[in-house]
Amino acid sequence: MIQNPVLPGFNPDPSIVRVGDDYYIATSTFEWYPGVQIHHSRDLVHWRLLTRPLTRASQLNMLGAPDSCGVWAPCLTYADGLFWLIYTDVKRYGRTSTGGATGSASLRDFHNYLVTSPSIEGPWSEPVYLNSSGFDPSLFHDDDGRKYVLNQLWDHRPGSNRFNGIVMQEYAQGRLIGKRENIFKGTAHGLTEAPHLYKRNGYYYLLTAEGGTGWNHGVTMARSRNLSGPYELHPEQTILSSRHRPDLALQRAGHADLVETQDGRTYMVYLCGRPLRNRGTCTLGRETAIQPMVWGEDGWLRTVDGLGTPELAAATPGLPEHRFAVLPVREDFDVPELPVAFQWLRSPWPEELFSLTARPGHLRLYGRESMGSQFRQALVARRQQSHCYSASTVVEFEPEHYQQQAGLVCYYNASKFHYLYISHDEVVGRHLRVMSSLPNHVQTDTFTAPIALPSGVPVQLRVEVDEERMLFAYRIGDGDWQWLPQQFDASILSDEANAPGMPNFTGAFVGVACQDMAGTALHADFDDFEYRERPYCVNPK
Template identity: 85%
Template sequence: MIQNPILRGFNPDPSIVRVGDDYYIATSTFEWYPGVQIHHSRDLVNWRLLARPLTRASQLNMLGAPDSCGVWAPCLTYADGLFWLIYTDVKRYGRTSTGGATGSASLRDFHNYLVTSPTIEGPWSDPVYLNSSGFDPSLFHDDDGRKYLLNQLWDHRPGGNRFAGIVLQEYSVAERRLVGRRENIFQGTPHALTEAPHLYKRNGWYYLLTAEGGTGWNHGVTMARSQNLHGPYELHPDQTILTARNRPDAQLQRAGHADLVETQDGGTYMVYLCGRPLRNRGTCTLGRETAIQPMEWGADGWLRTRDGKRTPELQAVAPGLPEHRFEAEPAREDFDTPQLPIAFQWLRTPMPEELFSLTARPGHLRLYGRESIGSQFRQALVARRQQSHWYSAATVVDFEPEHYQQQAGLVCYYNGAKFHYLYITHDEAIGRHLRVMSSLPNHVQTDAFTAPVPLPANGRVELRVEVDEERLYFGYRLEGGQWQWLPQQFDASILSDEANAPGQPNFTGAFVGVACQDMSGSALHADFDYFEYRERAYCADPTA
């Protein structure tokens, strides 16, 4: 059996392709660098994170990008001996995460690009610019060799439908650009918010798969078909072929934004994004994740779930493929190699050497103090996804600040407006000390601080966080000492898409990692000797 979700933690907008016996899924990364996550499987049950293809400034530079902008909805295909990766780099989407305006709430900047590679691990080419008319681009390879770009069309005009349909335009490989007339081939259904197009050809029919209802609780997968590429497209008799809409009992919610793959024996599987809400708060701190399940083609030529209920499955039947397990991800990283472990990412910049080093002090991750936490430019924050509702994370930091503008520590982070940060700093009255800063959404006073905890003037400090669904606890200990727990219980449920003010984009998920700031501009560094992340079962008192 397949246990869903197969890609746990923030891994939305899946695009799947099979090449021989290998399956690959690309997912969105938004403002986290490098761009796009590519995952690999040979049995659709066991998956590993394999690569991130957008690794250099010529492919992706997100400096200044607002929270939840950056890389949206990649599309991964294979044809003509090449992997083709389409992605959107979003530069503006309405309001900032802190509630301030970024300009007109109706105007958006979506730039769509294409990169290619003969191998999945790259290197990938410099990008070809395609258009900026909307987001969720995908590339369709027709059986006559011609290629077509599809994307959602954005309409900023007042009083209309912002999600103005799915447009199709031919792509010329020889000219490396779009050619011919752009056509609107599908304007959606009353569910609205039509996006995420993927096109397939089967038995002489063109099948168009889209997402509708928005990427929250009303999300769903819609299908239409035509015997002519350019339409008109008739709607599936069930309209929505998979959704958790109006099904609060479903353990996988927010299901939508899907893609299809054919197995070696001709079976069809659908990947789609989903969310697992906290039981007590109903928010999805793990972000939008990726699930998969088998589908069936009916005698009428339409695709449906196997049981006909159109519901996402927590457990799904696996194809009859040989089991292929991968080595388990290590719980502890000691930073003993010159490369950052693949589980970790940073924010926005294609110049990581400005933020951190793994060679300046071998065996340590050195962060150089840069801009304030939440900065949209150079923020020295390195983190990994939260992938379970119950986990422990710990690190040890060597950091001797000289004043209050210098900070370093352990952070549970969603974006610049939602985080809990356990950090070491210094001031003239207390000296070196420890405290927590929380940035809380939906509050007039967005920043909250705990009372300072005095520390010795020097020496390493271990930092730890325990998370049980919405409960979050911080602890620390000095070398040779016992763990000391801060008395506060922090609210982990704010680290979610749903915990936000109206109009703010929130499309990522919770991370846990390390950070360092030096707002004086002196770039004082902090050295982290290890980082440990362990998932566990529910615990009534994780500090015991």
């Protein structure tokens, strides 16, 4: 069976394509660099993270992008011997992380681009700018060879429907041509987005997401004999959703795409979330699931059981099993490139932030701006992909004053994190403490009391997460683990734990960070990083 989600942890807005016997899924990365995650499978059961294509400043530069902006909803297709990747680079959406306005709550900046490559692993072309009229762009290749760009249309006017339908425009010779047409206004569920278009048996089928990417999310289908419509709605309108089933393990189901297997069967990928018990927050972010669908005699698509709900375990297409090597639990940073599981924030110039060659066998972070910075922040982290996990690292860091910090961080965004860090002040000297940024109506940071540390020795830092419970520990050398007495709230590292007026679309990460707010770029060296998932919860004390 396929065990969902197939892409656990923050992997939203999936777009799937099959090329021969290979399947690829592209997902959103928002403010994390490099842009777009592409996973690979040959059996729809086992997946590996293969590549991130947007690696150059000319393709993606997110310096200054607010939290939850950056790369939204990529669409990956294949035609004419090329992979086509279309994506949105969002520069402003909603409010700042502290709840203040970014200039306007209605005016947004969504820039849509297209890159191509003959190989899924690149190199990918320089981007072609398409438009800025809305987000969630997709590219449809018609069977006559013509191509069309679709996207959600944003309407900023007072009293208007912000999600003002799905627009389409022809793409040819490197640019959009002809008139933009609004082909689908959506339904009463509202928030119509995520368009994908397919052609089957003389019909054009339009798949959209509606209801918002939270608990009311769902997949809507419509069809037309003509490309530009009018589009008639599916008899059930919504073909997949969890909105009426709060008991299901997979919630928030929506934003889908379709793929056809080698023998003609149809599978749907879609985003979902796994809330903590009692329909709590989704600390793992929006994840990707997949399940088979069937075409009825009436020409409409439905789930196999007809219930229109996501499946935790789904039937496979019976392809030959194809497993991939399991990523190591422990990374020793012995190679000159960052391990594939890790990303950093916003900057297309990682050499300013970290190095794996300055001290071989270590990840060296150069102290940069504060944890809340939207520009140059030395933070390298990987996704949390299980509700229960352990993570640890060994750090060498000799701060000279309180503006220099380095350590282990559990991070959602600039307003939601727990940071176990080493610093120095004139009273305690070198010390360890936890800074927590908590979402509430008056943004505040909280600190634990400093714990004195000896100078000149490495320190091992550790975190244990059991659903919403988080504990930190440290040790010197081979000594016993010393547990901090506080229990921290891991549930804030989620979309649902919302600061006022702030959009939240990513997921929890765990990693390492270094700040030097005096501007002297004092470095910290991390000897290793271990991340170990557990299927159960324990009290490490």
